[in-house]
Amino acid sequence: MADTVFGKILRGELPCHRIYEDDHVLAFLDVNPLSLGHTLVIPKRPAVTLDQLDDDSAAAIGRVLPRLCRAVLAVTGASAYNVLQNNGPSAHQAVFHVHFHIIPKPSAGQGLGVTWPSRGLDREEGDLIARQIAAHLAG
Numbered sequence: 001m002a003d004t005v006f007g008k009i010l011r012g013e014l015p016c017h018r019i020y021e022d023d024h025v026l027a028f029l030d031v032n033p034l035s036l037g038h039t040l041v042i043p044k045r046p047a048v049t050l051d052q053l054d055d056d057s058a059a060a061i062g063r064v065l066p067r068l069c070r071a072v073l074a075v076t077g078a079s080a081y082n083v084l085q086n087n088g089p090s091a092h093q094a095v096f097h098v099h100f101h102i103i104p105k106p107s108a109g110q111g112l113g114v115t116w117p118s119r120g121l122d123r124e125e126g127d128l129i130a131r132q133i134a135a136h137l138a139g
Contacts, residue, residue, distance in 0.1 A: 006042050006097040020068060024060035027068055030101065035110040037076035039102040041068060048096045049087040061100065069102055078104035082112045 008014040009028070016028035019039055030038040041064070043057035050058075065083070073081060084101040086093040105111035 004095050004097045024057050025064050034112055035104045037072045037104045039072055041100040047098045050098055053098050072102050076104040078106040080105040
């Protein structure tokens, strides 16, 4: 198992505030929360980035993530939230073990703040990249 803070939590070397656990997934409170109820969801099988995650772990996270979101909202009273997942240092990943953040947004000043530097998508550029991604998926 990877020697990250999450690996240490999974091995029982570090404590955590457990929320949910099954054979594939562990969910616990973030120790540096952006808001009350900020929850981390990790696979038990380590992978650094989402594209490296095995299908069973991905499916297990997908099954439990909506239930965890509903529970966090119900308990915190928030009506809005973010689910955040970063891959790689330049994408702001700080712990190199796949993890999802559930971050309640109880008010405008709490939770995750996001800027979105969007740009327009040129039709030809969009057609090309869509075809390339689809072809890669087809093998």
